Amino acid sequence: MHPSFSFILRLALTSVIAACALFGTTTLHADNEPTLTLSLPNQEQKLARSNLLRHTATHTITVPDDQAYKRTMTYQAIPFAAIVRDMRHIDTLQFTSADGFVANIPGELFRSASEPWIAIEPAGRPWPALSSDSLRSAGAFYLVWLTPEKSGVKAEQWPFQIISIRNVEALTVRYPQLLPRTEGQDEDAQAAVQRGMQQFVMQCASCHRLNGGGDADVGPDLNLPFSPTEYFQEAYLRKLIRHPAAVRNWPQARMPAFGEAVISDNELDDLLTYLQQMARQRDRGRSTHRDATITQE
Numbered sequence: 664m665h666p667s668f669s670f671i672l673r674l675a676l677t678s679v680i681a682a683c684a685l686f687g688t689t690t691l692h693a694d695n696e697p698t699l700t701l702s703l704p705n706q707e708q709k710l711a712r713s714n715l716l717r718h719t720a721t722h723t724i725t726v727p728d729d730q731a732y733k734r735t736m737t738y739q740a741i742p743f744a745a746i747v748r749d750m751r752h753i754d755t756l757q758f759t760s761a762d763g764f765v766a767n768i769p770g771e772l773f774r775s776a777s778e779p780w781i782a783i784e785p786a787g788r789p790w791p792a793l794s795s796d797s798l799r800s801a802g803a804f805y806l807v808w809l810t811p812e813k814s815g816v817k818a819e820q821w822p823f824q825i826i827s828i829r830n831v832e833a834l835t836v837r838y839p840q841l842l843p844r845t846e847g848q849d850e851d852a853q854a855a856v857q858r859g860m861q862q863f864v865m866q867c868a869s870c871h872r873l874n875g876g877g878d879a880d881v882g883p884d885l886n887l888p889f890s891p892t893e894y895f896q897e898a899y900l901r902k903l904i905r906h907p908a909a910v911r912n913w914p915q916a917r918m919p920a921f922g923e924a925v926i927s928d929n930e931l932d933d934l935l936t937y938l939q940q941m942a943r944q945r946d947r948g949r950s951t952h953r954d955a956t957i958t959q960e
């Protein structure tokens with residue numbers, strides 16, 4: 664999805680690993696085997712790739728509508744329920760990827776009928792590279808869904824290159840600065856802003872913060888110091904979200920395109936309503952902010 668970034672990060676990681684080895688503090692498995700770290704209620708575990716591949720629940724599965732590769736794929740995979748002992752008390756699962764991408768996925772999606780599996784890349788048979796300018800595949804661990812349409816699983820909910828999975832509180836509980844203050848607005852307007860916030864959490868927060876709140880830092884903050892709803896004309900902002908390269912294009916760009924299959928026109932309206940609301944409420948508290956000297960029309 665953002666190959667050049669992951670490449671740079673890979674170089675960075677390689678030096679960290681080298682440094683760890685130097686100081687003898689490496690936490691990697693003895694033979695540098697990839698591991699998946701789980702931090703869940705009553706379950707702190709590091710799962711090694713070879714153990715997962717040998718697990719009795721691991722099977723060959725076919726994923727008809729694979730999001731990372733955009734085609735039908737076949738994997739060695741283990742049902743998500745076979746590695747997580749108890750899904751009942753899980754609020755949100757946070758998937759962290761080697762390239763800085765952080766997906767917060769509601770626990771209820773894992774209790775739904777969409778059939779989550781963790782695909783495991785075998786050591787000797789690597790998966791294809793994600794794109795022509797990236798050397799990396801989606802492995803070693805990749806979350807796939809067999810029937811995503813059953814509960815509306817989004818493209819941003821297929822994290823790849825997963826290094827850890829932890830149970831966290833919902834993003835908006837951990838970062839109240841993401842919450843809109845819509846008291847006094849009519850019910851329809853409030854509902855639209857709430858739906859827009861859900862879109863932000865599901866589709867954008869895996870890379871962007873807002874008001875400094877969020878887990879990822881892959882793209883710029885979407886409200887500080889200014890909101891893109893303020894410095895982009897609306898038509899171009901819509902175009903940018905639908906197809907970033909149609910507005911600005913350079914080789915290192917990493918923002919993915921969000922077509923209508925991923926965000927419908929109505930959902931995009933809601934998302935912009937949320938971003939506009941967040942820009943308005945920030946301005947009310949802005950008088951002491953150093954950017955307040957910029958005059959707005």
Ligand code: HEC
Binds near residue numbers: 868907918934
């Ligand atoms: C996979 C990571 C990723 C996701 C998901 C993502 N973005 Fe981005 N976005 C970026 C990056 C990185 C940039 C910086 C430009 C670039 O590299 O393409 C960016 C740039 C932008 C910009 C331009 C900001 C500026 O000031 O130049 C806007 C607006 C934006 N994103 C909105 C969104 C919205 C809205 C969503 C959710 C629908 C979203 N992004 C989802 C990574 C992402």
